[in-house]
Structures are given as C-alpha cells and as structure tokens.
Amino acid sequence: xxxxxxxxxxxxxxxxxxxxxxxxxxxxxxxxxxxxxxxxxxxxxxxxxxxxxxxxxxxxxxxxxxxxxxxxxxxxxxxxxxxxxxxxxxxxxxxxxxxxxxxxxxxxxxxxxxxxxxxxxxxxxxxxxxxxxxxxxxxxxxxxxxxxxxxxxxxxxxxxxxxxxxxxxxxxxxxxxxxxxxxxxxxxxxxxxxxxxxxxxxxxxxxxxxxxxxxxxxxxxxxxxxxxxxxxxxxxxxxxxxxxxxxxxxxxxxxxxxxxxxxxxxxxxxxxxxxxxxxxxxxxxxxxxxxxxxxxxx
Amino acid sequence: xxxxxxxxxxxxxxxxxxxxxxxxxxxxxxxxxxxxxxxxxxxxxxxxxxxxxxxxxxxxxxxxxxxxxxxxxxxxxxxxxxxxxxxxxxxxxxxxxxxxxxxxxxxxxxxxxxxxxxxxxxxxxxxxxxxxxxxxxxxxxxxxxxxxxxxxxxxxxxxxxxxxxxxxxxxxxxxxxxxxxxxxxxxxxxxxxxxxxxxxxxxxxxxxxxxxxxxxxxxxxxxxxxxxxxxxxxxxxxxxxxxxxxxxxxxxx
Ligand SMILES: Nc1ncnc2c1ncn2[C@@H]1O[C@H](COP(=O)(O)OP(=O)(O)O)[C@@H](O)[C@H]1O
Ligand SMILES: [Mg+2]
Numbered sequence: 001x002x003x004x005x006x007x008x009x010x011x012x013x014x015x016x017x018x019x020x021x022x023x024x025x026x027x028x029x030x031x032x033x034x035x036x037x038x039x040x041x042x043x044x045x046x047x048x049x050x051x052x053x054x055x056x057x058x059x060x061x062x063x064x065x066x067x068x069x070x071x072x073x074x075x076x077x078x079x080x081x082x083x084x085x086x087x088x089x090x091x092x093x094x095x096x097x098x099x100x101x102x103x104x105x106x107x108x109x110x111x112x113x114x115x116x117x118x119x120x121x122x123x124x125x126x127x128x129x130x131x132x133x134x135x136x137x138x139x140x141x142x143x144x145x146x147x148x149x150x151x152x153x154x155x156x157x158x159x160x161x162x163x164x165x166x167x168x169x170x171x172x173x174x175x176x177x178x179x180x181x182x183x184x185x186x187x188x189x190x191x192x193x194x195x196x197x198x199x200x201x202x203x204x205x206x207x208x209x210x211x212x213x214x215x216x217x218x219x220x221x222x223x224x225x226x227x228x229x230x231x232x233x234x235x236x237x238x239x240x241x242x243x244x245x246x247x248x249x250x251x252x253x254x255x256x257x258x259x260x261x262x263x264x265x266x267x268x269x270x271x272x273x274x275x276x277x278x279x280x281x282x283x284x285x286x287x288x289x290x291x292x293x294x295x296x297x298x
Numbered sequence: 299x300x301x302x303x304x305x306x307x308x309x310x311x312x313x314x315x316x317x318x319x320x321x322x323x324x325x326x327x328x329x330x331x332x333x334x335x336x337x338x339x340x341x342x343x344x345x346x347x348x349x350x351x352x353x354x355x356x357x358x359x360x361x362x363x364x365x366x367x368x369x370x371x372x373x374x375x376x377x378x379x380x381x382x383x384x385x386x387x388x389x390x391x392x393x394x395x396x397x398x399x400x401x402x403x404x405x406x407x408x409x410x411x412x413x414x415x416x417x418x419x420x421x422x423x424x425x426x427x428x429x430x431x432x433x434x435x436x437x438x439x440x441x442x443x444x445x446x447x448x449x450x451x452x453x454x455x456x457x458x459x460x461x462x463x464x465x466x467x468x469x470x471x472x473x474x475x476x477x478x479x480x481x482x483x484x485x486x487x488x489x490x491x492x493x494x495x496x497x498x499x500x501x502x503x504x505x506x507x508x509x510x511x512x513x514x515x516x517x518x519x520x521x522x523x524x525x526x527x528x529x530x531x532x533x534x535x536x537x538x539x540x541x542x543x544x545x546x547x548x549x550x551x
Contacts, residue, residue, distance in 0.1 A: 055392040059551045077394065085392040091385035095317050107309040108393050110302070150389070 006069040008033045008158050008189035009054065013063035016049050023049050025213030026063065031191055031206070033157075036184045038204035039193045040246070045210045047193035048088055051162045054191070055085040067158055084151035088162040090143040091150075094136040098127050098146050101135060102153065109154040121149040125179070141172030148179050158189045165199060177203060197242040207242070211250055303396035310390070310403030314377060318411050328370040328415040331476075332362045333422050339485060340426060347486055355428045359420070360511035361484020364504055365476055366419050367448050370412040371455040372472035374404050378459025379468035382549075391550060401456055401546060408452040409445065416444060436514040443510060443524075446531045451475065453538040460545045484508045503530035 009031035016024040023046040031037040041047050052058040054065055056076040064071060070078040093101050099118050106114030122128045125145040135143060144164065151159055161180065165173040180203050183190055194200055200207045201221055208218040217224065224245045318324060336358060339347070344354040381387040381400075390400050420428075432440070455471065462468035479485070481495065482504035488496050499505055506526035513520045 052388075055388075057388050057391055057550060080392060080394040083392065085389065087385045087388055089385050091389040093313065093386055094384070095320050096313065100313075100316070104309060104313055105389075105393070108306055108390070108395050110305070110394075 006066075007031060008035070009037070009065070009067055009191060011050070011054075011063070011065045014050065014053065014060050014065055015062040016046070016053065016058070016060050022213060024060070024063075027210065027213070027215055029208045029215050029218055031189060033189055034184075034187045035205045036180065036190045036192060036203055038200035038207045039191065039210055040195070040197065040200045040207055040242075041193070041210035042195055046213060047210060048162055050210070051085070051087075051160050051191070051193060054079075055083060055160055056080060057085075082156055083158045083160060084154075084156045085160045086147055086151045086162065086164060088166065090140075090147040092135050092138075092143055092146050095134060097132050097134055098122065098138070098142075099131040101146060101150060105150045105153050111154050117153060121152060124152075125149045139172075141168055141175065144168060144172060144176060145179075148176065152183075155186075155188075158191070159183060161190060161192045163193055163195065165194070165196065173199075197246055201242045209246065209249065217249055303399055303402075306395040306399035307402045307406070310399055311406050314403055314407040315410060317377065318407060324373050325411055325415055325418070328366065328373065328411070329418040329422075331369055332366040332419050335365060336362045336419070336423065336426065350487065353427055353429070355423055355426050356430070356515065357512065358485065359423050359428055360508040360515065361479045361482065361504070362419060362423070363416055363444060363511065364447065364479050364484065364507060366415050367412050367444065367451055368472055368475035368478070370415050371408055371448070371451040371475075372469040373411065374408040374452050374455040375457075375459035375462065375468040375471060376465055377407075378404050378456060379462050379465055382460065383465075387549075397550075398543070398546065401542065404459070405449070405452045405456070408455070409448050412448045412452075413445075430515040431517040432515050433517070436517065439520075439524075440511050440514050443507065443527065443531070446528070446535070447507060450531045450535040450538060453535060453542050456542040457538065457545055460542070460549060478502060479504045479508070482508060503527070503534070506530060 007030045009029075011027055011029050014024050014027040015022070027046075027050060029037075029039075039047050039050060049058065053060050054067060054072060056072050056079050059073065064073070066072065067079045068082045070082065072079050093104070096104065099122060102118035102121055103114045106117045111117050119128075119131075122131045125148065127142060127146060127149070130138065130142060135146065138146065148161070148164065151161075164176050164180070168176065177199070180190060180192065184203075184205075192200075192203060204221070206218065206220055207224060208215045210216075217227065219227075221242060224242060225240050227245060227249070336355070339358055340355050347354060350357065378387075378401075381390075381404075387400065391397060454475075458468050458471040482488070482499050482502060484504060488499045488505065491499055506523045507530070509523045510520050510527045513523065
C-alpha cells in the first residue's frame with residue numbers, strides 16, 4: 001500500500017466499556033485524507049470516547065484504530081505528532097493570556113519562533129486585541145476560537161474537533177464553521193463530532209451516524225438522503241434534511257442519555273475479538289450506504 | 299527524547315510558575331498557617347511548655363517548617379485537579395510531548411513555591427528571636443533535607459490530584475500530614491507523652507526529621523536520626539512516585 005492509499009483514519013471493530021457500560025460495540029469507519037468527516041450521534045452515543053481513543057487519551061478494549069497508518073495502541077507518539085485535539089469543552093488556561101496559551105502550545109509542539117506563530121494565529125482568529133488579556137475574561141466564543149487556534153499550531157494533518165459548537169451562540173457557531181471550512185481548504189483531514197444534524201449537513205463531506213455503540217450508516221449527504229423511501233421524496237417538496245434521515249433510521253425514540261446494554265441482536269452476526277476486523281469487510285452490523293445505493297442501481 | 303523531556307518540562311514549569319505568581323495568595327496562605335502556629339506556641343503556650351533550656355522558638359522552628367511543606371504541597375494536588383477538570387490535562391497529553399513532563403512541571407513548581415514559603419517562615423522566626431549557630435554545611439544539610447521532604451510530600455500529593463472528585467477532596471489529603479507534627483517531638487519533647495502516644499511519636503517520620511533539623515540548627519551532632527529521617531523520606535518518595543505514575547498511566551487507559 002502506498003502512502004496515499006492509507007486512509008487518514010481507519011477504525012475497525014472498536015469496542016470500549018466503562019465498567020459494565022458498553023459504549024462502543026464494534027465501530028468501523030474510514031476517513032480519507034483531506035476529508036471533513038462528521039461523526040453524528042446523540043448525547044452519550046460515545047462520540048467523545050471514539051475521539052479520545054483516536055487521540056491516544058484512552059485505550060480501546062478491542063479493535064484497532066490507525067491515524068495516517070500509525071496504530072493508536074502501539075505508535076501513540078507518532079499519532080500525537082500527526083494530530084491535534086480540540087476537546088468538547090474548551091481546554092484553555094484561564095490564568096494565562098490568550099497569547100501565552102498559544103506560545104505554550106507552540107513551545108510544546110517544538111515549532112520555530114513560538115511568538116511569531118502565536119501572533120499570526122491571534123490575527124487569524126481575530127483575537128489580536130484580546131491577546132494580552134487573561135482568558136478568564138474571554139467570552140465563550142472567544143475561548144472556542146482560542147481553543148481551535150491552539151489546535152492549529154504546527155499544522156497537524158489530522159484534526160479532531162469534538163462538538164466544536166455545542167454551547168455557542170449562532171454567531172460564534174458560524175465563526176467555527178468558517179474555521180473548519182478554511183481547514184478543509186488547506187487539505188487538513190477533519191474528524192468532527194456533533195449532535196447537530198445541520199452542522200454535519202453544512203460541513204461534512206461524509207457523515208457517519210453512531211447509535212447504540214455502532215456506526216449504523218455512513219455516506220455523503222446525498223447517499224443518506226437516498227436511503228429514505230422514494231415515496232417520501234416524491235410527495236415532500238423540500239429535500240429531506242439529514243434530520244429526516246436520522247429520525248427515519250433511528251426511529252422516534254426519545255433521546256437516550258446512555259446506550260442500552262442489550263446484547264447484539266441475533267440477526268446481526270458479528271465477528272468479535274482479535275482478528276475479527278478484516279481490513280475491508282463491510283461493517284457487519286451497519287449499512288454501507290454507498291454499497292447499498294450501488295446495489296439499487298444495478 | 300531526553301532533551302524533549304527537559305524542554306517540555308521547562309515550558310510547563312513556566313506555565314505553572316505563572317499561576318503561582320498570579321495568585322501569590324497561595325504562597326501567603328501556605329506561610330500564614332505555620333506562622334500563626336509559631337506565634338501561638340511561642341507567645342501563648344510557650345511559657346507553659348517545658349521544652350528544655352534555650353529559646354522555645356529555636357525548639358519549635360523545625361516542626362513549623364515541616365508543617366509549612368505539608369500545607370504547601372496541597373496546592374499541587376489542587377492545581378493538578380484543576381488541570382484534569384478543565385480538560386487541559388487531556389490537551390497536553392494529546393500533544394507530541396514527553397508525557398510525564400506534565401507531572402514533573404507541577405512537582406518542580408511545588409519545590410519553588412515551598413522554598414519561598416519556607417524562606418518567609420524562617421524570616422518571621424528570625425524576627426521572633428530565632429538564632430542559629432549552624433555553619434554553611436549544616437544550613438546546606440537542612441536545605442537538602444527540606445528539599446527531599448518537599449519532593450516526597452509533593453509526589454504524595456500527585457495521587458489525590460489525579461484521582462480526586464472535587465477540588466476540596468484534592469487538598470484534604472494534607473490535613474493528616476499537617477496534624478502529624480503535633481504527635482511528634484515538634485512542639486514538646488516526646489518523653490512527656492503517655493506510653494502508647496510516645497511510642498507512636500518516637501517512631502513516626504516527623505520526629506526523626508525534626509530532631510535532625512534541630513540538631514543541625516543547634517550545631518550539635520545529628521546522630522542516627524538523620525539516617526532514620528532519610529530512610530523515611532526516600533522510602534515514602536519511592537512508593538509515592540510509583541503509585542503516582544501508575545495512577546497517571548491509568549488516566550490514559
Ligand atoms: N470516564 C467515564 N466513566 C464512566 N462512564 C463514562 C465515562 N466517559 C463517558 N462515560 C459514559 O459513556 C457514554 C458515552 O460517553 P461519550 O463518549 O462522552 O458520549 P458523547 O460524546 O457521544 O456524548 C455516556 O453514557 C457516558 O456517561
Ligand atoms: Mg461528547
């Protein structure tokens with residue numbers, strides 16, 4: 001396999017339980033280089049757990065995950081060289097100023113001239129005027145912008161954004177979206193998690209829905225739309241939104257705080273344990289939308 | 299890797315020293331309680347305490363220094379807890395750094411902050427009439443022992459810092475440490491204590507540390523106490539370090 005063929009992120013059969021709570025039950029997905037990939041799921045679906053495993057903050061119970069070909073379990077240091085993580089809650093140092101936060105990360109990333117890097121990023125996220133103020137005085141939107149700027153230092157090729165807009169006002173949200181689009185424009189691979197369907201719809205090249213510990217569907221927005229019964233498309237004037245697709249797939253259950261602890265259903269044969277993750281098998285328990293729609297066309 | 303460990307530790311040390319500088323109350327709070335104890339014992343109880351010939355403040359200071367360190371290290375637990383809770387610990391651990399530099403930076407910050415607090419306490423003691431005939435070697439010995447004790451108690455503080463559920467819980471571990479000098483030779487000689495208490499007091503670490511420092515301050519020979527004191531400090535340091543690193547690795551599993 002050449003460099004280019006190795007996907008930016010490859011996840012196979014990932015499992016993780018917290019004590020007896022099985023959060024991930026065999027998650028599979030690939031993210032191609034340069035793609036913006038949205039991992040969509042309700043609160044408690046396990047999005048942060050997936051991201052933390054990919055960022056080497058957490059170890060999976062089973063399955064494999066690679067970033068740029070590096071296994072997160074065995075080549076953590078190489079993975080950390082290739083990524084940056086913007087966690088669910090802005091991880092900034094409140095006692096330091098905005099500029100000091102950036103300089104600190106720049107020093108830890110061993111970039112040349114940390115001060116100049118910090119100043120350029122402050123400019124880019126419009127925080128130059130607030131640069132010398134302690135972060136404790138920043139608004140939520142400013143913190144998030146600083147947080148994202150801290151992730152841009154050293155231009156890592158793969159960026160994880162865990163619910164980057166949760167809790168932001170609409171204006172700040174648009175600013176974050178613009179930042180993600182800019183990253184995509186520079187060829188950075190972005191794995192984004194969100195509970196907001198419209199966010200995935202607006203930003204992502206590909207969308208995966210994480211539900212009850214598995215990826216139940218992956219595809220482009222168009223592919224996900226094609227999953228709905230055609231009848232609905234005929235009679236509904238507007239294009240179905242991702243929300244329609246999501247609700248049709250997940251059903252009208254009330255939002256769950258925790259994945260259910262039921263055993264895998266009988267009609268979904270799964271390969272468990274080591275070796276259960278062949279490189280190119282379809283997710284045994286999920287739909288591959290592209291495969292499904294190709295079948296329909298035949 | 300080694301240079302990376304040093305440069306990462308230096309960067310993170312700069313960060314937490316800024317925290318200390320920007321909330322100097324942490325150093326003041328650390329010194330205030332031991333100073334209050336010192337005032338209380340010298341000017342209120344001092345007349346009634348029969349600690350032998352000489353100034354009572356001379357007798358008292360070594361124990362007060364131990365209390366200073368015991369209360370100072372709780373800030374390490376507190377600051378580490380805040381890092382965990384705010385998510386910045388996770389951010390640092392997702393960076394290509396020498397991972398343990400995050401802990402070392404907190405430990406070294408504690409050493410610097412405690413050194414300042416100890417200096418403040420010694421200055422106040424001097425104002426209260428403390429005098430020592432110790433030579434340079436004895437002062438270095440005292441500084442070395444206090445430094446070792448600071449390392450030991452700080453690594454002990456890393457454990458609650460990593461595992462506490464609340465900021466109060468993180469700092470609460472130091473209460474027994476602050477209490478320990480009271481049941482030692484720090485304030486009164488152990489021979490005045492009833493049997494079982496005396497047995498405990500004479501065999502717990504504070505007594506050997508305090509007796510060693512007292513002998514060094516007085517320019518007396520330290521005897522075997524120094525070996526007992528070093529054995530306690532090094533033994534607890536090794537155990538605390540091993541447990542702290544294990545807890546640290548568990549945080550990333
Ligand atoms: N450290 C933990 N210990 C125990 N349970 C956890 C822990 N982290 C997450 N969980 C639980 O795992 C489930 C998935 O959490 P998470 O990955 O944060 O979901 P999401 O990011 O999709 O909201 C939730 O039910 C959450 O309560
Ligand atoms: Mg989450």
